[in-house]
Amino acid sequence: MRIYADNAATTKLSPKALEAMLPYFQIEYGNPSSFYREGQQAKSAIEEARIKIARCIGADYKEITFTSGGSEADNQALLTAAAIGKRKGKMHIISTAFEHHAVLHMLKKLEKEGFEITLLDVHENGIVTADEVKAAIREDTCLVSVMFANNEIGTVQPIAAIGAVCAAHGVLFHTDAVQAVGHVAIDVKAMHIDMLSSSAHKFHGPKGTGFLYARKGILLQALICGGAQEKSKRAGTENVPAIVGMATALEEICAGIDENAKKVAALRDKLIAGLSRIEHCALNGDATNRLPSNVNFCFEGIEGESLLLLLDDKGICASSGSACTSGSLDPSHVLMAIGRPHEVAHGSLRLTLSEENTEEDIDYIIKSVKEVVAHLRSFSPVWRDLVSGKQEHIL
Numbered sequence: 543m544r545i546y547a548d549n550a551a552t553t554k555l556s557p558k559a560l561e562a563m564l565p566y567f568q569i570e571y572g573n574p575s576s577f578y579r580e581g582q583q584a585k586s587a588i589e590e591a592r593i594k595i596a597r598c599i600g601a602d603y604k605e606i607t608f609t610s611g612g613s614e615a616d617n618q619a620l621l622t623a624a625a626i627g628k629r630k631g632k633m634h635i636i637s638t639a640f641e642h643h644a645v646l647h648m649l650k651k652l653e654k655e656g657f658e659i660t661l662l663d664v665h666e667n668g669i670v671t672a673d674e675v676k677a678a679i680r681e682d683t684c685l686v687s688v689m690f691a692n693n694e695i696g697t698v699q700p701i702a703a704i705g706a707v708c709a710a711h712g713v714l715f716h717t718d719a720v721q722a723v724g725h726v727a728i729d730v731k732a733m734h735i736d737m738l739s740s741s742a743h744k745f746h747g748p749k750g751t752g753f754l755y756a757r758k759g760i761l762l763q764a765l766i767c768g769g770a771q772e773k774s775k776r777a778g779t780e781n782v783p784a785i786v787g788m789a790t791a792l793e794e795i796c797a798g799i800d801e802n803a804k805k806v807a808a809l810r811d812k813l814i815a816g817l818s819r820i821e822h823c824a825l826n827g828d829a830t831n832r833l834p835s836n837v838n839f840c841f842e843g844i845e846g847e848s849l850l851l852l853l854d855d856k857g858i859c860a861s862s863g864s865a866c867t868s869g870s871l872d873p874s875h876v877l878m879a880i881g882r883p884h885e886v887a888h889g890s891l892r893l894t895l896s897e898e899n900t901e902e903d904i905d906y907i908i909k910s911v912k913e914v915v916a917h918l919r920s921f922s923p924v925w926r927d928l929v930s931g932k933q934e935h936i937l
């Protein structure tokens with residue numbers, strides 16, 4: 543038996559989306575830029591997809607640009623705001639310490655190009671407030687970029703309040719909503735969002751496709767130059783099947799958004815309650831103001847990587863906050879941002895659910911995590927020191 547509990551990393555393609563995609567590989571395979579009927583049919587398919595997607599977030603279809611996914615959308619949004627800022631002599635950008643690397647690494651690049659970056663601290667509960675954003679805004683601020691929901695700890699930010707602050711100060715507001723689209727109700731107009739990034743494979747659409755919403759009047763910077771696709775803002779023949787699949791998946795998930803959230807949040811709360819009973823552990827991020835799917839814990843005296851390996855052996859797909867990217871053993875920047883010390887940040891576990899998970903899955907996960915944590919602690923020198931009192935417990 544395999545239990546998939548890593549839906550923040552990627553989701554299973556919806557059967558409905560797959561079905562919608564299939565004709566565009568071998569039947570309706572025309573190039574949308576071609577003049578003849580087959581091309582024009584493909585063109586209509588992507589325009590129909592644009593309308594469906596726009597409707598799901600309260601946008602106009604003209605405000606949707608297709609990208610290769612969330613990272614590209616984030617990059618394009620930031621470069622666009624930077625170009626607008628530069629033209630006006632505004633070279634200050636506000637973001638947060640716990641953004642996705644697609645935002646953080648682009649900000650590093652912009653810093654090298656002369657932009658000043660303010661990364662707001664995140665509270666222990668994993669939330670940034672609108673007042674903190676307001677306090678950081680300066681005369682020369684060209685952009686505020688705050689993620690909608692964090693991909694590691696699942697906390698949902700007060701996006702409408704932050705949007706209102708930005709609108710009142712005439713500052714562009716971008717949100718990386720990759721974890722939120724399809725999972726949390728979004729209305730870009732009501733929330734004063736100027737740009738929003740999204741990725742299909744986080745809401746049961748196909749990988750390698752996403753979109754950027756940019757409010758009317760914002761002239762996007764092209765990252766890829768070439769043909770006139772996407773109003774010359776994203777050259778290259780459109781990924782027609784993926785775009786069709788993305789729109790189908792989004793429409794499907796948005797139709798059931800409340801029902802899914804309720805079901806998944808009940809599973810999440812059961813899982814949180816079960817894991818909380820393990821001694822010397824702590825939930826990361828706010829207990830209620832978080833995505834319905836997200837559970838993230840730190841356990842004292844263990845290594846996240848060993849935990850994942852043993853859970854994999856038990857058939858559970860999970861992930862750790864401490865991604866050892868490129869061989870470095872740096873703890874998660876998100877857990878560091880919410881103030882978890884190194885030692886504990888290394889022992890983290892993220893379980894992200896979907897509507898496919900069952901009560902039985904949750905029972906099995908709780909039982910397995912308990913066993914694995916006890917097993918790892920049984921030969922952990924760190925745990926021995928904690929138990930003997932040589933070292934003090936943090937959690």
Ligand SMILES: *Cc1c(COP(=O)(O)O)cnc(C)c1O
Nearest residue numbers: 611612613642644693720721741
């Ligand atoms: C997954 C993710 C991304 C990157 O999206 P891709 O489509 O994989 O490029 C960006 N931001 C957040 C918050 C994510 O969870």
